Amino acid sequence: DTEVTQTPKHLVMGMTNKKSLKCEQHMGHRAMYWYKQKAKKPPELMFVYSYEKLSINESVPSRFSPECPNSSLLNLHLHALQPEDSALYLCASRRTPGTIQYFGAGTRLSVL
Amino acid sequence: GESVGLHLPTLSVQEGDNSIINCAYSNSASDYFIWYKQESGKGPQFIIDIRSNMDKRQGQRVTVLLNKTVKHLSLQIAATQPGDSAVYFCAEIPAGGTSYGKLTFGQGTILTVHP
Numbered sequence: 001d002t003e004v005t006q007t008p009k010h011l012v013m014g015m016t017n018k019k020s021l022k023c024e025q026h027m028g029h030r031a032m033y034w035y036k037q038k039a040k041k042p043p044e045l046m047f048v049y050s051y052e053k054l055s056i057n058e059s060v061p062s063r064f065s066p067e068c069p070n071s072s073l074l075n076l077h078l079h080a081l082q083p084e085d086s087a088l089y090l091c092a093s094r095r096t097p098g099t100i101q102y103f104g105a106g107t108r109l110s111v112l
Numbered sequence: 113g114e115s116v117g118l119h120l121p122t123l124s125v126q127e128g129d130n131s132i133i134n135c136a137y138s139n140s141a142s143d144y145f146i147w148y149k150q151e152s153g154k155g156p157q158f159i160i161d162i163r164s165n166m167d168k169r170q171g172q173r174v175t176v177l178l179n180k181t182v183k184h185l186s187l188q189i190a191a192t193q194p195g196d197s198a199v200y201f202c203a204e205i206p207a208g209g210t211s212y213g214k215l216t217f218g219q220g221t222i223l224t225v226h227p
Contacts, residue, residue, distance in 0.1 A: 006155075
């Protein structure tokens with residue numbers, strides 16, 4: 001089983017809203033990732049968590065706030081987003097040690 | 113045929129043909145390479161991987177070739193089927209233990225298979 005589950009599948013929010021994206025995996029993977037993907041572009045790395053600690057922040061604006069409450073869960077809290085933040089947000093996890101990242105289906109976010 | 117320009121490269125093939133998708137990578141120190149398939153509305157799906165100390169690796173209907181001399185990676189799909197239609201991304205992982213498995217993705221290639 002290589003399943004990474006993301007909820008919700010779709011999200012529409014206004015620029016003043018606060019929302020959260022959720023990612024869950026039960027494979028025992030201790031590395032988890034958030035990516036942003038625009039149409040017809042490759043995924044862009046946002047954050048990396050390793051053993052529940054934030055290891056990489058790719059200079060992401062503070063309106064995106066990641067959280068890793070436990071080894072199976074990864075959240076992305078959204079606040080005061082801009083229309084240009086509309087994109088597909090992907091979560092991935094990786095066994096440690098290991099190399100292959102397994103992706104969820106993503107959350108399609110629209111900011112109005 | 114294949115075209116490269118301001119848009120994603122595209123490859124159109126007939127069902128049953130073999131497909132070859134190419135990728136040029138940038139970092140000669142990359143230790144590991146992965147091919148992902150992304151269908152419309154879905155996340156990237158792992159297809160096959162290869163270490164830098166290998167030239168070729170085969171899976172079910174897929175083969176990855178690595179040419180380190182010219183920093184080139186290719187994915188060959190045998191007997192291409194309509195279900196293979198998707199965007200294909202290559203990704204590289206640098207050597208060293210501090211990258212946290214960070215992937216560097218290629219720009220992607222759109223494969224369209226016509227029945």
